[in-house]
Amino acid sequence: MSSDTASRSKDDKDLEATEVQGNVGNVYRSEVDTSGIDEKKLMRRIDWHVVPWLALLYLLNFLDRGSIGNAKLYHMTDDLHITDKQYLIALTVFFFPYSLFEPPSNVALKKLRPSIWLSFIMLVWGIAMTLHGVITNYAGLVGLRFLLGLAEAGLYPGVVFYMSCWYRRDELGTRVGVFFSSATIAGAFSGLLAAAIAKMDGVGGRPGWAWIFILEGLFTILCAIASFFILSDFPDTAKFLTDTESVWVVRRLQADMKFSAGGELFKMKYVWQALTDWNTWLAMGIYMGFDGPLFAFSLFTPTIINQLGYQATVANLLSVPVYAWACIMTVVVGFWGDRAKCRAWINLGLFGSGLVGYIILICSKTPSLSYFAVYLAASSIYPTIPNSVAWVSSNVEGSYKRSAVLGMAIGWGNLNGAVTSNVYRAVDKPWYKLGHGIVLAYIAIGWLCSLAYYVHLRYENARRDRGDRDEVIKGTDSKRADEKNGRFESVQAARMEKGDQWSGFRYSL
Template identity: 35%
Template structure:
């Protein structure tokens, strides 16, 4: 039966114009640049220089400070603190208790206190906490410092993603997101190099080399955190490095193709929270990230142990742990460049997931050949740490508005990181160096998220078709005015990207 359209509604249908083509978007941006008297190319370079490197530095240090415990363990931390059985796994897992709980509240607090205050404050505190971790003498003290480290680091990842998402349009975001996310691979590489250099400090001033890792990296983090309060960027509406005409240009540029009103000045409410969580995309974004977090943290915390199991000395283990991280960074950035060029996300994320699945398959199937086992680590690291930034960029850029982005990013990263509890307990010491159970679990979760990528792709494709119908427009018109204004990407004129 054909859909019946109320004649009284027909004159209103122009209120939901079709989304502009990329050519139309580019033309509008050029017109805005003339209107506000800005050089678009130079302004974007200025934003890239002032926003991206510092957020990357924040996360490099945050990720380094949370996973350097694996480098420390190679130098005898477990023996010195009498950690037997699954005590090391517990020390890893306790980090995630406050880390998961505090993610969404942290995004709310960041909007309240401004990024340059909130993010650098958190960074300084977790740097001091890591510094203190270098002086622990008991297992209980290690647990306490790991708990505090998780609490102070909670806002870094979702906060930085939220901040970046408010500066760039969908078609501009992937290279920046991947460069930011791939800083985790650089952190893994730097961690191995730093640990190799610190080996010679063993017993200097009565301090073990594993303690020096925490002391040196913690002191550097805290110092940089204090200095960055003067230079970290805020949201575009009040960024100190922009002139007023540049702020106005960025605001209008980001609104091209969007609908609703700016939410920047409006406080979040519980109603906003309920509204955001009524959207299925929020839930599936968390599940996607959850599945990839298992292998990602599994590799971050135990990749060094797998390399050590190949028969290398402690120093050579640290050095051989570096190349897979470097390969991961390269593969991620190349994929991001092509993803932005073709303005497509799904195929690149799906292919990266397949690479990671194949890597785990090789590592599980080959227990004797050192070259194949080592080579599979390149595939695992490259595949996992390429799929994750693409899927996070893809899902987050399909949300629109301050509130929806803040809540959705906090949920995705917060819920996803609960998988850290799985990652930290599946690698059992009695199964070293092959870790068959852990690899089975990592393979299963990697395959789960890779398949779920296809489900998400099919679902938003169907939603885009539904948005083009009068039935959806009538449903939207039936919403209260305030709900319509804060609908973000649920507006009939906004379509999801693939």
């Protein structure tokens, strides 16, 4: 038997097991024969259609958001006649629309096509980015940072939710890791790009920092237009899949307990389910634990290195190897998480190494030691994100509930960027002990919430194994079934109604 045939046979058995467990007489569009599908070949094609372009979009998202940190080193604040306090306020303004718009944006993406919604918001932020290069005062900077935050809000949670609608739970970490590695590439590339573009100082009567915004913004606009034609939609409507391939993708997702994969009508109860689930709030704590440090790190790494005694261009260039290391770690951890199936312990280990890194930054008085600690911090913060994203999204069933949970968690996490964008004050240079201490506290919160999330999921799985969560199903006789868990006409009805609260759902640890 060939490896492809063996793989398909295993997948068929998984589907049959799901049918038996759910007492369901058919699968999604049972009249369609998918036996001729070559799984490995099709998944490679899906990867090429889904991951690379999304990674490019997120690279631009992160590059555009953080380029203000590079521009600051080339006298942007002097030319705009703004104080350090005003600069921090401008950074803070970005995060309020960026955080609050994320949950409704995810619902909009689900109701519209990703190719329309993601391309539209990208076009808006590209225009806002370009206009950064023509402003002349503080008011213009604040207004554009607000618009940039509003437009960029939908990309990250939208892409994470979108990818969770394509891949099984044991596949998502690797893809999110590759996707999110573009953020580290953006961090490295921004330093090189800024150093090169700054040499255009005086061209067209504009300073070098202005050209950083103008050129990056124009490229984002071009990519936004291309996205209308390049981005694919969900598995059941994607144009690059044949009808048979679409059915096969939906079925394998249903076999992975993503049984809403074949389409789901929006109901407000799904949002309410997200709000009343303890897991949602613990997930928000985890996201808070890495998003706060992420924004502090991405916005101030060049400044921190600069204040350790390095000039602007050298500081930008020294940030490149830091992000290159973070990129390698992000991909490795994403790949490892899918295969080791121990995301809780990976999270605890990564947050733990981050605690060590920031303790060193607080205690160090040596530039070289502090520079080493920056590497340790980067290799902790960035890999934690795809591992946490895959962990949280794999434990939420129901496409609308998943979009709401991810929107809330990511939105809350990003809102904390409004705090951490203010913690590295000029008066605290060169060692920035206050900023490092606050970031340390955030990482500690992430560690504690990861531990609580793991304990709660394990406890719930044990209760379901004992039958404590069994629903009353018409026509069946279960000694453990309890009315308080719900009464349903069939197991399938219970699954679709309760999502991850269904007694047969098992959380991944």
